């Protein structure tokens with residue numbers, strides 16, 4: 316008969332899950348929530364790269380990125396509302412917030428960001444809107460009237476003022492986009508009870524993956540929309556986007572791995588729990604899918620695409636593929652963090668399973684609807700505001 | 713009636729003063745003509761609670777679970793389920809069974825939260841059993857409660873006398889508190905769609921009764937009392953040199969739930 320010499324009796328032998336831990340409370344909706352806010356923050360960064368950092372090559376997508384961000388921002392609260400047990404009380408978070416709760420800040424940060432984004436769009440599109448208003452009739456004319464915020468003045472002086480306002484909004488928009496998404500990371504990172512979530516790196520990783528997903532989203536939709544409408548794609552713009560994508564993805568991927576490696580190296584008792592999680596229930600979605608297929612392959616592809624001057628056709632062939640892979644990588648990352656974190660029981664001795672259903676309230680179908688909605692909204696926005704500058708030139712002619 | 717007689721015997725003058733000021737007069741009116749509510753007819757188990765109708769008592773309550781005494785009968789779980797009509801599959805309290813074999817492997821289970829009692833031995837232990845014990849779990853009533861910290865609307869709150877409670881009419885059902893509680897004592901009630909957990913039977917305590925689980929435990933493994941009362945069992949236990957610990961102390965939650973004879977295998 317032996318006795319435990321090194322405290323290893325603490326290790327898990329039987330799969331014991333606390334009775335209340337079988338159910339995964341935060342499921343698909345909470346996977347989508349950071350995914351959508353991430354796309355918003357990332358798309359905004361693309362637009363700011365042009366408006367604030369004057370990356371001229373991004374001009375073709377600078378305006379579109381804002382509309383893209385708006386479409387997704389409109390839907391950012393949907394998964395949350397669908398998730399709440401009492402959505403009718405959601406406003407209490409803003410009316411009677413608990414100051415110590417990370418979640419209570421969301422309403423404020425979201426609203427403030429919404430206002431900044433909307434204002435920026437209004438000012439950027441004002442000259443366009445004024446021109447469109449001249450030609451429009453009926454309801455559309457009224458709509459353009461509202462969007463032009465009552466000023467038809469497109470004199471050079473007025474546009475200069477507009478430009479100053481735009482630069483200012485874009486500039487404060489950057490820290491706000493960072494706060495919006497870094498904060499979403501903190502919602503998880505601040506939960507000490509969950510060893511997978513509780514790391515100060517969480518906001519940073521969320522923010523970097525947000526930038527990555529936003530840029531990838533813009534590349535993909537830009538190329539698709541251009542191809543669909545038979546317009547010419549600005550290769551330099553795509554090339555620049557790809558370079559930024561690679562840059563952000565290096566940081567993102569390195570920090571994701573670094574976080575894991577630190578846990579592994581420090582090997583506290585938390586690591587023993589995480590280890591069983593990564594080698595068990597998360598093995599396929601994390602190691603195989605997120606890391607193996609959807610990180611390593613795009614990483615190498617992006618490296619080549621950035622370092623070697625690809626033929627245009629080759630670049631335009633690989634760019635959407637890589638972007639799609641990155642979009643999947645980020646979605647997988649959200650899944651592995653949000654759902655993965657809940658798979659291990661706080662008993663530290665076992666894990667539960669989770670299989671989303673198609674038709675339940677927070678199931679796959681509602682998730683698809685919530686992901687398609689921003690695309691539809693974007694299309695509707697496109698009916699009002701032209702995505703591309705050359706549309707405008709064509710329409711004016 | 714018993715408690716009133718006791719009250720009279722204890723201090724006649726104070727009793728008369730109380731009657732005049734109305735605190736007991738109300739209950740007298742209820743007791744004598746119409747028959748008292750059940751809880752009023754039961755003897756007071758927590759001294760001093762019945763006269764105290766201030767919003768928060770001055771008491772400092774503690775809960776002690778005696779791991780060495782629990783026999784895993786599950787009576788506490790049954791009492792709890794009846795008291796609160798807890799939906800199946802969710803647990804405000806549960807009892808875990810620990811088995812350690814002579815290869816030092818630890819086997820833990822809690823089928824149906826121990827609600828059915830541990831009437832049969834586990835059949836899947838490969839080696840001779842070296843040790844076995846039961847550990848009842850419930851809300852730790854943390855001094856630094858993570859659940860209160862994260863609740864976005866203040867639906868989960870801490871009373872001045874140390875109870876962590878949930879206001880069902882305010883809870884938005886976000887589940888953040890469920891994620892934040894290191895002890896997994898919370899769940900989302902599927903009917904009310906709000907968070908729920910053990911309250912240490914706040915409603916009973918305020919009427920001078922022990923929590924339901926404490927009062928049914930046949931071996932007195934669950935103990936509850938006021939630490940300001942130097943005659944209480946919990947006060948004595950925590951003062952005397954016993955092996956007493958809390959769960960997951962490294963979380964920094966500072967539980968008011970203590971375990972007598974807690975083993976290191978317990979998480």
Ligand code: SF4
Nearest residue numbers: 851852854857859893
């Ligand atoms: S045990 Fe959990 S639910 Fe109870 S007070 Fe502590 S953190 Fe809150």
Ligand code: SF4
Nearest residue numbers: 863883884886887889
């Ligand atoms: S589920 Fe209810 S009690 Fe829990 S954090 Fe959300 S609002 Fe607060």
